[in-house]
Amino acid sequence: MAHDLIGAELVVDAGTAEEVRATIVEVEAYLGPEDPASHAFRGPTPRASIMFGPAGHLYVYLSYGMHHCANVVCGPDGSASAVLLRAAGVTRGEQVVRRRRATTVPSDRLLSGPGNLCRGLAIGATDNGLDLCRPGRVYLEARSREVPLSSGPRVGISRAADLPLRFWWTGRPAVSRNAVPPVKKGTGQ
DNA sequence: CGCAGGATTTGCT
């Protein structure tokens, strides 16, 4: 399930000076060809073909000509569902991440947002199709712990955005700014 | 072969 990825640890360039580890705190689920917002909506096109493959692989695409977004292919082979990684908290290699992010941002927001997450972890088009279940340049380590979970509507899309397919770790500041639902005045968050 | 739009981020007003 999509929310099982919340709390998992993303490992990049393990064993090198560039090693970075981050805990996933926000994801967004995309269904198969029946989801108008999914890239799989138009069938197994060249770009979306990765999503039609086996689960556990990385699907990377370029958004707005400048930002990369990383997805984890989910579900059985052929179901074409995927989970977009929207935000994570750095647990190791903060200096490396900070150097990639030119501007000044709080430590908690270094990987906040799909585009920022890829920039901070140096995930690009060349990483498309990687198997995240085995050690490689990028892979996932499961973390079997319970975390407070919230869900809400998807963000940044124009179709079927109302479905409650976005999940995040309640109370984590790294949750992307655009994704945060309206907050009452004076709550300080 | 050409065109329209997109799972976003950032900086200035």
Add this chain to the structure above:
DNA sequence: GCAAATCCTGCGG
């Protein structure tokens, strides 16, 4: 709060 930056993908002719 709003608008620009920027390029790849999918569709129509």
